[in-house]
Amino acid sequence: xxxxxxxxxxxxxxxxxxxxxxxxxxxxxxxxxxxxxxxxxxxxxxxxxxxxxxxxxxxxxxxxxxxxxxxxxxxxxxxxxxxxxxxxxxxxxxxxxxxxxxxxxxxxxxxxxxx
Amino acid sequence: xxxxxxxxxxxxxxxxxxxxxxxxxxxxxxxxxxxxxxxxxxxxxxxxxxxxxxxxxxxxxxxxxxxxxxxxxxxxxxxxxxxxxxxxxxxxxxxxxxxxxxxxxxxxxxxxxxx
Numbered sequence: 001x002x003x004x005x006x007x008x009x010x011x012x013x014x015x016x017x018x019x020x021x022x023x024x025x026x027x028x029x030x031x032x033x034x035x036x037x038x039x040x041x042x043x044x045x046x047x048x049x050x051x052x053x054x055x056x057x058x059x060x061x062x063x064x065x066x067x068x069x070x071x072x073x074x075x076x077x078x079x080x081x082x083x084x085x086x087x088x089x090x091x092x093x094x095x096x097x098x099x100x101x102x103x104x105x106x107x108x109x110x111x112x113x114x115x
Numbered sequence: 116x117x118x119x120x121x122x123x124x125x126x127x128x129x130x131x132x133x134x135x136x137x138x139x140x141x142x143x144x145x146x147x148x149x150x151x152x153x154x155x156x157x158x159x160x161x162x163x164x165x166x167x168x169x170x171x172x173x174x175x176x177x178x179x180x181x182x183x184x185x186x187x188x189x190x191x192x193x194x195x196x197x198x199x200x201x202x203x204x205x206x207x208x209x210x211x212x213x214x215x216x217x218x219x220x221x222x223x224x225x226x227x228x229x230x
Binding site for chain 1: 119148150156157158159160163170171173174206208213215218219220221222223224
């Protein structure tokens, strides 16, 4: 299954299938991106990050792809499991006041894994 | 190795009362960030502090809200004269270095309900 972020904020996939969650970021100067997973009643949990000098990074069952040309980020989850059901946020570090940076979050995608 | 600790987990206040939210960062982290999350929405940056200094408060309302991170003790987010619109989940995050160098590690939040 595949989401397109703001237009499809929910994504349902069958257990065992691969999931793809998409995110469009706004700031072409952003150089560091992070994916978080948020389960109900909990805080965001770090999944994987990627810097702008890379276009792909792999973790355990997760892969992040970065396309700087179109300012697009995606999170791929292999063999999706029931425990993957959560809201997924992409986040980018952006320059705020002076030289301070803020970690700015996207709107999130609700992933539901069907049995 | 304790993570970011927030308390209380749930806080109920009547309109006009004060709310004090506490955050203890991870051991060795001297950078603290506060975020607010409304239901079904992403996290919105409020303020970034280092020990005894406010670095960036561009996301914090100018009135009724204040934050501190004293030399000793937890960071405090204080909301005076709460209104119903302040009802939200407030998350604290910490990092060992200045923004953009590493991921933020989040606590499980304080859920504020204003009646």
